[in-house]
Amino acid sequence: MPVFLDTREPDFEIDFARLLGAKREDSPDVDDTVAAIIADVRARGDAAVLDLTRRFDRLDLTADRLAFTPAEIAEECARVPAAERAALETAAERIRAYHVRQMPENARWTDPDGATLGWRWTPVAAAGLYVPGGLASYPSSVLMNAIPAKVAGVERLCIAVPTPDGVVNPLVLLAARIAGVDEIYRMGGAQAIAALAYGTETVAPVDKITGPGNAFVAAAKRRVFGKVGIDMIAGPSEILVIADGDNDPEFIALDLLSQAEHDESAQAILLTPDADFGRAVAAEVERLLQVLERRAIAAASWRDFGAIVVTRDLAEAAALSDRVAPEHLELCVADPEALAARIRHAGAIFLGQWTPEAIGDYVGGPNHVLPTARSARFSSGLSVLDFLKRTTLAQMSPAALRAIGPAAEVLARSESLQAHGLSVTARLRKLNG
Template sequence: MPLRLDARDADFNERFRAFLGAKREASADVETAVRGIIADVQARGDEALIALTAKFDRVDLSTFGLRVGDAEIDAAMALCDPEALAALKLARDRIEAYHLRQKPKDDCFTDALGVELGTRWTAIEAVGLYVPGGTAAYPSSVLMNAVPAKVAGCERLVMVVPTPDGKLSPLVLAAAKIAGVDEIYRIGGAQAVAALAYGTKTIKPVAKIVGPGNAYVAAAKRVVFGQVGIDMIAGPSEVLIIADKTGNPDWIAADLLAQAEHDVSAQSILITDDAALAASVEKAVESQLKTLPRASTASQSWRDFGAVIMVGKLDDAIPLVDRLAPEHLEIAAEDPERFVSAIRNAGAIFIGAHTPEAIGDYVAGSNHVLPTARSARFSSGLGVLDFMKRTSLLKCGPDQLRALGPAAIALGKAEGLDAHARSVAIRLNLPGS
């Protein structure tokens, strides 16, 4: 049974705060182990990768080779269901079209003093993409990470994916090929993160690492952060649905379960002003669970982390949504745009009854890598800017330096940085130089 809250109850604020603060993931203390693995890869390179992969994935890379070859990728593609391949290609094209609009423009201008100022964007040269193995290997996630990197102009996109017991999803390889990944290595865990960050004889280092992973991967990304860039540390996924009496209980139940089936730590929340709808949705969830292959995961997630929150009027949902800052927000209510403009914190908003989140997961074109665990308060989904960086440009001539120099000298002296002041004064033949 999911948590039931009612905003009209006297103890609501307290219970809502507890709900906000509840942890959905045990944060395993894996940092010591991870630091050991990283040090091993730094010291022994490929040799460490081979040993650690034999240990954790039960695969002998000295036989298979670290790198997945072109022939193997082509063979995998031939194994894929043509319908799934066509869907991946449609998804790739739409993701590409959407992300092309995110490409930033350089901005160079001359101000009133004649100072030339500029902002220039360039792609990160080499990027690593972590792809989990086993059941969490999602070809759609390969596209969502790889396509924006290629749109940004990254020249070397390196994928790592563990192959536990030698297993590697053909559709994951197909997605990598379709997305334009340049190199693929069959390694995972902290050792793969270390190889990407520090390089080995076989694997040249990259400058940034993106992609989801388990607790070891997340801890390793935290450790190598600084040496390379990393994306956000993804937590378990969540959906929040705002619905009024016009909502279809079966559709809403299906969407809550689509979230819940991801992971026992996933979270599905319904906020409504209609008690009858809430009851119908809960009933529909139970009914749909009966025929769901991943019912065990979904029912555990719904029971442990699901929530149904009643509000007196639907507008009362708005501040609650902003505090929850959901990764995914669906609005199944009349005049949904009203809520879109009123709500500030959400990774992605799915507007109206005919926009199930799964469309955004796969084929809408927008990115499905979105901020989890309330981080939509301060961060954004993955996009082209995550694969680029800005350089600022500045050019003064003698006149501009004369105009701005005295203020720079005053501030340098005020901060006790006389060499700063001097570097300006010396060019202007001013005292203090």
């Protein structure tokens, strides 16, 4: 039974704090195993990757078969029915159109002191995208990771995807081809992350690794962070819906369950000022949990982490939402813009009753890789900025150095960094003498 809370109840704060603090993830500690795998790949390269692929994926490869050939990719892609192909192309086009707008501007200006300042953005040269194998192998995630990289200008984009027993999802390969991925390797787990980060005889190293994965992949990403860049370590998915009474309870129940069906650790929360509506949604959820294909997963998530909270009004709902800082936030209210203006912490906001969160998972345009576990307080979803870096630029004219150099000399002296100061002093001496 999900928690049915009311902010007017005396114990509300205790219950809500429990909901916020619920430990939803209990990752096994695989760090030692992962460290050994990484060391093995660094030491033995391809041979280690092939051994581990034999062991974990029951697949006997040789180094020249690590990468899919263009012919193999074409063959798999040909299996994809026309409807799926068209849907992937629609999604790709919309995701691309959104992310193109994220491209940041370079800047350059000269200030009143005569200093020319600015910055310049350049793409990461090579990026690797991890794609889980098996059931969690989502073609939509390929698009969401690969398209921002290509829009940013990444020249070499590789995918690592495990193919247990040799099985691959053709939609993953088609999504990769549509997104413009350059290389696709049959490898998974910590060994794939190690190969991407350090390189092997066959796999050239990359500069940045993104994409979801299991506990081994997550631990490996943490370990190679610094050697390469990584995206966030994603936790289980979450949705928070704020809805007034003027909604179809079935819509809202389905939106809640579309997170709950992801994972037993997912979390779905409804905040509503209308207690009757809250009860109607609860009833719809129970009805749907009898019939959904993934009802076992969804029911566990709803039972353990779901909640319906009756609030005094929408303003109170917005304030509670900010304490959750949800990954996905739906605002199913008459004036969603006004309510959005009250929200500060959320990965993505879906406005109005015609914007189910699932639209954002596939075809809305914004990225579906979003901050989980309250990290929307300090981080953002994936974007082109994850595949770009900024170089700052500064050029002093002689006049500028005369104007601001003396302040640098004073501060260098105060920090006991004599050579710093002298590098300015020597130049000022020449300029002034």
